[in-house]
Amino acid sequence: MSAISKTSDSARVRATGSIRVALIGCNHRTAPVELRERVAFTTEQALDAAKQLRSRGILEEAVVVSTCNRSELYGVPGDASPSVADAMEDFLTSYHRIPRGELAGRTYRWLGTDAIRHLYRVAAGLDSMLLGEAEILGQVRAAYSRALEHGATGPILNRVFQGALEVGKRVRAETEVAARPMSVSLAGVKLAERVFGSLKGRSALILGAGEVAEQVVEHLRNRGIGNLCVVNRSFDRARHLAERMGGEAVAWDSLETVLSSPDIIVTSIGDIGSVLTRDKFVRALAARDGRPVFVVDLGVPRNIAADVAGLYNLYLYNVDDLGEIVEQNKRAREAEIPRAETIIAEHVAKFENWRAALEATSIIDDLRGRFSAEREALLRERLAAMHGISPEERERLSKITEDLIERLLQEPTTRLRNGRGVPGHLSVIEALRRVFGLDREEQGRESE
Amino acid sequence: MLNHTAYLALVLYAASFCCYAWILYAPHLWLGRFATLLLAGGIIAHYYALLERTYGTHTIPYDDLFGSMSLFAWLLAVTYLGLELIHRQRTVGAFVTLLVAVWVAAVSSFAPRELPPPPPARGPLFAFHVTLNTWAYAAFALSFVLSVIYIVQDGFLRSRRPSAAFWRFPALDVLDRMSRSSVYVGLGALAVGVVSGFVWEHRLSGTYALGDPKVIVTLAIVAVYVAYLLLSRTATWRGARAARICALNFAVVLFSYTIVNLYLTRFHRFF
Numbered sequence: 001m002s003a004i005s006k007t008s009d010s011a012r013v014r015a016t017g018s019i020r021v022a023l024i025g026c027n028h029r030t031a032p033v034e035l036r037e038r039v040a041f042t043t044e045q046a047l048d049a050a051k052q053l054r055s056r057g058i059l060e061e062a063v064v065v066s067t068c069n070r071s072e073l074y075g076v077p078g079d080a081s082p083s084v085a086d087a088m089e090d091f092l093t094s095y096h097r098i099p100r101g102e103l104a105g106r107t108y109r110w111l112g113t114d115a116i117r118h119l120y121r122v123a124a125g126l127d128s129m130l131l132g133e134a135e136i137l138g139q140v141r142a143a144y145s146r147a148l149e150h151g152a153t154g155p156i157l158n159r160v161f162q163g164a165l166e167v168g169k170r171v172r173a174e175t176e177v178a179a180r181p182m183s184v185s186l187a188g189v190k191l192a193e194r195v196f197g198s199l200k201g202r203s204a205l206i207l208g209a210g211e212v213a214e215q216v217v218e219h220l221r222n223r224g225i226g227n228l229c230v231v232n233r234s235f236d237r238a239r240h241l242a243e244r245m246g247g248e249a250v251a252w253d254s255l256e257t258v259l260s261s262p263d264i265i266v267t268s269i270g271d272i273g274s275v276l277t278r279d280k281f282v283r284a285l286a287a288r289d290g291r292p293v294f295v296v297d298l299g300v301p302r303n304i305a306a307d308v309a310g311l312y313n314l315y316l317y318n319v320d321d322l323g324e325i326v327e328q329n330k331r332a333r334e335a336e337i338p339r340a341e342t343i344i345a346e347h348v349a350k351f352e353n354w355r356a357a358l359e360a361t362s363i364i365d366d367l368r369g370r371f372s373a374e375r376e377a378l379l380r381e382r383l384a385a386m387h388g389i390s391p392e393e394r395e396r397l398s399k400i401t402e403d404l405i406e407r408l409l410q411e412p413t414t415r416l417r418n419g420r421g422v423p424g425h426l427s428v429i430e431a432l433r434r435v436f437g438l439d440r441e442e443q444g445r446e447s448e
Numbered sequence: 449m450l451n452h453t454a455y456l457a458l459v460l461y462a463a464s465f466c467c468y469a470w471i472l473y474a475p476h477l478w479l480g481r482f483a484t485l486l487l488a489g490g491i492i493a494h495y496y497a498l499l500e501r502t503y504g505t506h507t508i509p510y511d512d513l514f515g516s517m518s519l520f521a522w523l524l525a526v527t528y529l530g531l532e533l534i535h536r537q538r539t540v541g542a543f544v545t546l547l548v549a550v551w552v553a554a555v556s557s558f559a560p561r562e563l564p565p566p567p568p569a570r571g572p573l574f575a576f577h578v579t580l581n582t583w584a585y586a587a588f589a590l591s592f593v594l595s596v597i598y599i600v601q602d603g604f605l606r607s608r609r610p611s612a613a614f615w616r617f618p619a620l621d622v623l624d625r626m627s628r629s630s631v632y633v634g635l636g637a638l639a640v641g642v643v644s645g646f647v648w649e650h651r652l653s654g655t656y657a658l659g660d661p662k663v664i665v666t667l668a669i670v671a672v673y674v675a676y677l678l679l680s681r682t683a684t685w686r687g688a689r690a691a692r693i694c695a696l697n698f699a700v701v702l703f704s705y706t707i708v709n710l711y712l713t714r715f716h717r718f719f
Contacts (some may be wrong), residue, residue, distance in 0.1 A: 174476045180615060190615075194605060197619035290683025292620070313687045321608040332612060339474070 023115035025072030041066035123168035132178035180329035200224035205262035260287035454497035460490030468541035514559035523586035580641030587634030592698035662716035
């Protein structure tokens with residue numbers, strides 16, 4: 001987060017108009033992979049698209065979030081009318097040269113609070129294919145950081161995305177949505193952590209060099225495992241995996257000699273049956289002075305004899321045990337959704353308060369400007385016809401009318417500022433804009 | 449132990465327990481830190497409560513059952529806080545603070561309003577001896593809690609059907625290290641405490657009361673905990689079996705603290 005500076009200076013925020021965030025996108029729920037890959041953005045494309053969205057005047061601030069499961073355009077439109085979503089969709093289709101009809105019904109569009117809530121849900125991992133997955137928060141952070149570095153964001157999107165990153169972190173820290181392992185390989189590694197604590201410096205033996213073994217090795221490497229030994233019937237495959245993962249390949253015949261050193265043993269050999277019997281483990285445990293060993297048997301049929309499970313200080317899990325744990329964890333994650341939604345609602349409300357405070361300041365400034373302009377016009381008009389008034393009296397009249405405006409604005413200013421966070425406060429501000437015709441004024445200024 | 453600071457300590461311990469229990473249910477970094485702060489606050493308030501009692505009785509509060517219980521609870525809280533800071537592990541906090549809070553509540557509820565009369569002056573070495581021995585008991589109590597959690601965690605792992613709590617408790621290795629750290633603290637405190645007791649007694653009477661049941665049971669405590677430390681490194685006993693020994697050893701501590709102190713000893717019958 002070091003590159004991301006927190007923007008809290010409300011003075012930088014555009015002091016006129018209603019603040020709206022618009023979103024258009026498609027994800028794994030709305031579009032098949034064939035379509036998703038066609039609307040995906042590379043890193044360069046995402047920056048270029050954000051630039052174009054701004055230069056074409058569709059958005060004032062823009063961030064493109066594109067992962068394998070979603071492509072989303074977030075922005076702050078100059079014009080907050082619903083047609084902005086059409087303009088964004090037009091841009092999306094034209095950018096990727098896709099006939100517009102192909103995206104019909106495959107996209108979602110959100111404006112205002114709904115767009116923010118959606119982003120917060122995305123950052124929290126609630127909108128992911130795998131509930132609570134960890135990668136999405138990093139992807140959102142990366143997309144935002146790049147947009148920030150290239151000047152594509154402004155105070156509003158900065159606030160929105162910083163809020164999203166905070167939500168992502170809080171949901172992961174305070175709920176179990178992302179806490180428990182959701183894959184068999186990760187469940188095995190997490191269970192090993194329940195025995196050894198940190199896996200840093202521990203040793204592991206991988207029996208088999210297939211895809212599952214590779215996944216386990218990757219998880220172990222990510223956790224700083226020390227020695228890694230790979231044993232496979234095909235020595236070349238073992239060596240290949242060991243070389244890639246920074247381990248050591250051992251010949252199949254030497255399996256028993258290396259069995260006593262690892263703290264973690266993972267087996268995933270198919271069509272071989274029980275390779276490791278109770279006797280072999282009894283000898284291995286004796287050789288390692290009874291230190292605990294965690295064994296994961298991912299082979300089908302099982303590579304480790306069932307009676308090994310009864311050995312003291314040996315914890316054995318097979319693929320069914322891990323599958324059951326993954327299912328349990330999935331249910332536990334789903335049960336955490338309401339708590340994650342509460343955190344999201346809290347942050348959406350926080351954003352709305354910030355927006356209300358800004359808009360309150362903005363409308364007060366606008367009203368003051370509007371009244372001052374009317375006052376000056378009126379004074380010019382009336383004083384032109386009053387010839388007997390001295391310059392001092394003119395000055396006094398000007399001061400009195402100025403004070404009158406300040407006095408008239410005093411109470412509304414206090415009420416608007418005190419009303420932050422009160423439900424309906426934003427609609428009061430919007431109503432005031434309409435009543436005093438300030439919305440028309442903005443449009444006029446923008447068209448100029 | 450009926451002063452206001454004691455009640456404040458009880459409230460802070462209870463609040464700390466609530467926070468620790470909550471983070472066990474729903475992990476929350478700041479709430480965890482807050483729980484630690486509340487515990488630290490409880491320890492400070494409890495310290496002043498003990499100090500107040502010390503002024504009232506003109507001695508460190510070990511001379512009567514309730515004062516001694518209060519000192520024990522305070523030392524337990526201090527030892528746990530130290531271990532928490534060293535091992536950066538808060539999930540055990542709920543159990544320890546519950547024990548401390550119940551202990552302090554019991555003292556607050558059952559202690560008579562009047563403070564006991566000041567005991568005969570025995571000097572600072574004697575106070576040092578008793579405080580260190582009480583600290584040792586507190587450390588052993590902590591190792592008991594950690595060992596019980598170890599046994600439960602080991603059971604979850606063996607059953608291959610871990611519950612929700614399983615994922616929140618510390619790893620077996622961490623529990624084992626915490627438990628052993630606690631026993632080291634206990635043994636260290638007990639060794640220095642016993643030696644200072646002998647020195648004090650020798651200065652006073654020129655003899656050593658080696659035949660006193662309290663001394664015999666204390667030596668037995670040292671023996672069983674040393675045995676635990678040695679066995680926990682052997683192939684046959686390390687792990688859950690060692691944790692069971694550690695948990696059972698606490699029965700000897702309880703025996704020493706209650707039965708021996710109340711009925712068997714002659715020299716150590718302070719209350």
